[in-house]
Amino acid sequence: xxxxxxxxxxxxxxxxxxxxxxxxxxxxxxxxxxxxxxxxxxxxxxxxxxxxxxxxxxxxxxxxxxxxxxxxxxxxxxxxxxxxxxxxxxxxxxxxxxxxxxxxxxxxxxxxxxxxxxxxxxxxxxxxxxxxxxxxxxxxxxxxxxxxxxxxxxxxxxxxxxxxxxxxxxxxxxxxxxxxxxxxxxxxxxxxxxxxxxxxxxxxxxxxxxxxxxxxxxxxxxxxxxxxxxxxxxxxxxxxxxxxxxxxxxxxxxxxxxxxxxxxxxxxxxxxxxxxxxxxxxxxxxxxxxxxxxxxxxxxxxxxxxxxxxxxxxxxxxxxxxxxxxxxxxxxxxxxxxxxxxxxxxxxxxxxxxxxxxxxxxxxxxxxxxxxxxxxxxxxxxxxxxxxxxxxxxxxxxxxxxxxxxxxxxxxxxxxxxxxxxxxxxxxxxxxxxxxxxxxxxxxxxxxxxxxxxxxxxxxxxxxxxxxxxxxxxxxxxxxxxxxxxxxxxxxxxxxxxxxxxxxxxxxxxxxxxxxxxxxxxxxxxxxxxxxxxxxxxxxxxxxxxxxxxxxxxxxxxxxxxxxxxxxxxxxxxxxxxxxxxxxxxxxxxxxxxxxxxxxxxxxxxxxxxxxxxxxxxxxxxxxxxxxxxxxxxxxxxxxxxxxxxxxxxxxxxxxxxxxxxxxxxxxxxxxxxxxxxxxxxxxxxxxxxxxxxxxxxxxxxxxxxxxxxxxxxxxxxxxxxxxxxxxxxxxxxxxxxxxxxxxxxxxxxxxxxxxxxxxxxxxxxxx
Numbered sequence: 001x002x003x004x005x006x007x008x009x010x011x012x013x014x015x016x017x018x019x020x021x022x023x024x025x026x027x028x029x030x031x032x033x034x035x036x037x038x039x040x041x042x043x044x045x046x047x048x049x050x051x052x053x054x055x056x057x058x059x060x061x062x063x064x065x066x067x068x069x070x071x072x073x074x075x076x077x078x079x080x081x082x083x084x085x086x087x088x089x090x091x092x093x094x095x096x097x098x099x100x101x102x103x104x105x106x107x108x109x110x111x112x113x114x115x116x117x118x119x120x121x122x123x124x125x126x127x128x129x130x131x132x133x134x135x136x137x138x139x140x141x142x143x144x145x146x147x148x149x150x151x152x153x154x155x156x157x158x159x160x161x162x163x164x165x166x167x168x169x170x171x172x173x174x175x176x177x178x179x180x181x182x183x184x185x186x187x188x189x190x191x192x193x194x195x196x197x198x199x200x201x202x203x204x205x206x207x208x209x210x211x212x213x214x215x216x217x218x219x220x221x222x223x224x225x226x227x228x229x230x231x232x233x234x235x236x237x238x239x240x241x242x243x244x245x246x247x248x249x250x251x252x253x254x255x256x257x258x259x260x261x262x263x264x265x266x267x268x269x270x271x272x273x274x275x276x277x278x279x280x281x282x283x284x285x286x287x288x289x290x291x292x293x294x295x296x297x298x299x300x301x302x303x304x305x306x307x308x309x310x311x312x313x314x315x316x317x318x319x320x321x322x323x324x325x326x327x328x329x330x331x332x333x334x335x336x337x338x339x340x341x342x343x344x345x346x347x348x349x350x351x352x353x354x355x356x357x358x359x360x361x362x363x364x365x366x367x368x369x370x371x372x373x374x375x376x377x378x379x380x381x382x383x384x385x386x387x388x389x390x391x392x393x394x395x396x397x398x399x400x401x402x403x404x405x406x407x408x409x410x411x412x413x414x415x416x417x418x419x420x421x422x423x424x425x426x427x428x429x430x431x432x433x434x435x436x437x438x439x440x441x442x443x444x445x446x447x448x449x450x451x452x453x454x455x456x457x458x459x460x461x462x463x464x465x466x467x468x469x470x471x472x473x474x475x476x477x478x479x480x481x482x483x484x485x486x487x488x489x490x491x492x493x494x495x496x497x498x499x500x501x502x503x504x505x506x507x508x509x510x511x512x513x514x515x516x517x518x519x520x521x522x523x524x525x526x527x528x529x530x531x532x533x534x535x536x537x538x539x540x541x542x543x544x545x546x547x548x549x550x551x552x553x554x555x556x557x558x559x560x561x562x563x564x565x566x567x568x569x570x571x572x573x574x575x576x577x578x579x580x581x582x583x584x585x586x587x588x589x590x591x592x593x594x595x596x597x598x599x600x601x602x603x604x605x606x607x608x609x610x611x612x613x614x615x616x617x618x619x620x621x622x623x624x625x626x627x628x629x630x631x632x633x634x635x636x637x638x639x640x641x642x643x644x645x646x647x648x649x650x651x652x653x654x655x656x657x658x659x660x661x662x663x664x665x666x667x668x669x670x671x672x673x674x675x676x677x678x679x680x681x682x683x684x685x686x687x688x689x690x691x692x693x694x695x696x697x698x699x700x701x702x703x704x705x706x707x708x709x710x711x712x713x714x715x716x717x718x719x720x721x722x723x724x725x726x727x728x729x730x731x732x733x734x735x736x737x738x739x740x741x742x743x744x745x746x747x748x749x750x751x752x753x754x755x756x757x758x759x760x761x762x763x764x765x766x767x768x
Contacts, residue, residue, distance in 0.1 A: 075476025169218020273314025373456025419510020
């Protein structure tokens with residue numbers, strides 16, 4: 001069964017590379033077979049996972065850093081993986097016909113295969129580092145797919161917006177996952193869940209939780225970060241159907257569900273997810289009623305579905321977990337099908353304005369059937385699984401406690417809007433008064449029709465036999481969401497109850513909204529303040545101000561003054577050391593004993609004298625000689641402290657330094673003296689004193705720390721047997737720190753080349 005975990009990811013990765021080298025006519029059939037094969041491999045794991053066992057496999061890891069890097073397939077990850085591969089196979093089949101004349105099909109197939117592989121890796125990861133790597137890979141693939149038609153400005157802008165929003169959320173997620181892993185003492189997700197008490201007891205527990213939520217909200221388009229998803233509809237329709245309805249945008253929902261056992265009983269977790277989810281669902285439903293473009297209508301209903309899922313994860317009762325999983329399944333079925341139908345309508349009629357389309361069932365009867373099947377599930381009508389999901393969601397809200405009334409009221413408005421939009425996408429498009437279209441439409445070939453029909457029929461079958469889906473898929477996934485065993489018997493009919501009354505009232509309200517859809521849309525579109533002050537406009541303003549702000553900051557930091565660069569460097573370094581020493585109790589002043597001073601004290605006095613003389617020197621040669629005095633005094637210090645080899649090396653280096661520097665500087669065309677005001681001198685003196693004091697206190701703190709001889713003992717013991725050398729210093733430089741030494745030599749060589757180039761250019765200017 002381990003092959004059900006490893007093989008789909010390996011197959012997808014290999015297929016990504018292979019698709020790039022394939023002729024365009026073969027790329028899509030190849031990708032379809034790969035996705036279908038991965039789906040079949042995952043189906044083999046269903047009986048074992050349904051029995052409560054998780055399938056694990058080693059993937060990669062860095063044990064020295066505590067990174068386990070494993071993969072795991074349980075009920076939740078299996079459900080997502082089946083949706084990713086199953087819908088992926090249908091989308092590939094559809095895209096082969098939809099893009100049949102596009103010469104870029106090989107590139108398209110490769111990028112979508114890369115995305116599919118990244119999604120599988122993300123949902124199967126049992127390690128937060130592995131999950132984050134695949135998480136970011138999905139954002140990168142989405143960027144390329146949204147901007148697939150890169151010659152269009154709208155596509156480029158939408159791709160950049162999606163990348164910035166989801167990538168920014170990814171940075172917040174990374175910080176949150178690091179804090180969570182540090183608190184749990186492991187990067188394994190299963191280990192984090194097992195260490196729940198330690199995670200919640202950590203000082204940064206709530207900060208980590210909020211960071212994770214922000215990352216998930218950005219990925220799953222929650223308010224106020226919802227605006228990027230409708231704009232991403234600039235992507236080709238197969239991309240919209242796959243990434244932005246059924247898979248990628250649900251990755252944030254997946255991670256919230258995965259970490260739900262950790263934060264399940266935390267009030268902040270429940271409150272943020274419940275109310276932001278409800279606000280997102282209401283916002284999506286409201287904005288969907290304003291739109292007439294088929295893909296943007298579906299995009300906003302996707303926002304609504306994502307908000308509903310997040311809200312259900314936040315509601316504490318166990319029933320809400322089952323409701324969330326059933327709704328996840330329902331939403332994937334009908335939303336992917338409707339996106340594919342929208343693509344067919346656009347492809348065949350040459351337009352996708354819902355207000356200008358109608359009567360298409362006469363010329364596109366099979367497309368109409370697929371649309372009706374999906375729309376009836378979206379509207380929550382029996383015998384479709386959408387009806388089961390709607391009643392479960394209402395029941396979960398009724399059991400949510402004090403907030404039940406508000407949640408039910410909000411859900412009622414959302415569901416009524418979904419009924420109205422389902423009517424627009426089915427009855428209005430296909431059965432209302434016929435309207436002229438730019439092209440003469442007809443049903444497409446079987447490749448494009450297979451996806452909508454299969455997904456629509458699955459919605460019908462799942463509603464007819466919900467217990468089968470419940471025992472094999474829903475209950476194991478809900479158990480993973482709650483962290484405990486769950487068994488809910490799904491049924492289409494529960495008898496006459498308040499839930500049935502709510503369902504009937506929802507449909508009645510939805511029919512009313514459908515009848516008023518055209519007039520209501522005109523009123524809602526007239527509210528220009530929504531466009532002027534919404535989060536999308538805020539994004540544009542922030543992005544527009546970013547470049548000028550960056551230019552101003554760069555002008556302040558990169559001002560071209562070497563003296564100011566050095567001032568900043570020394571000041572920041574010294575203040576950082578002083579503040580750390582002060583607040584961490586690191587200041588350790590030496591005790592002063594009475595008596596005759598050690599004669600070696602005159603060497604530091606000589607050092608100080610040389611430094612002061614270099615500062616006060618009025619000529620260049622005097623400054624060089626004074627700095628040389630510092631070097632020679634350092635050599636004497638080495639000598640009197642028992643390091644003659646270092647002393648002789650320092651003597652030689654310092655002699656060469658003084659001679660070469662003096663010979664070089666006197667040849668430079670230095671004219672006049674740099675003007676320095678008394679204020680500049682006082683600033684430089686203050687910074688120099690601060691840096692000197694910081695280094696002094698830092699050295700005293702180091703000397704006050706008990707000496708740990710383990711490293712020196714190890715070097716001494718290993719010098720001869722490991723490196724065949726008795727001079728430990730040489731062995732360290734040449735063998736144990738060989739790469740470090742090579743790097744230092746390289747830096748010095750490059751510096752010498754740069755100096756030589758400067759001198760030659762100066763000589764050339766002098767001759768000229």
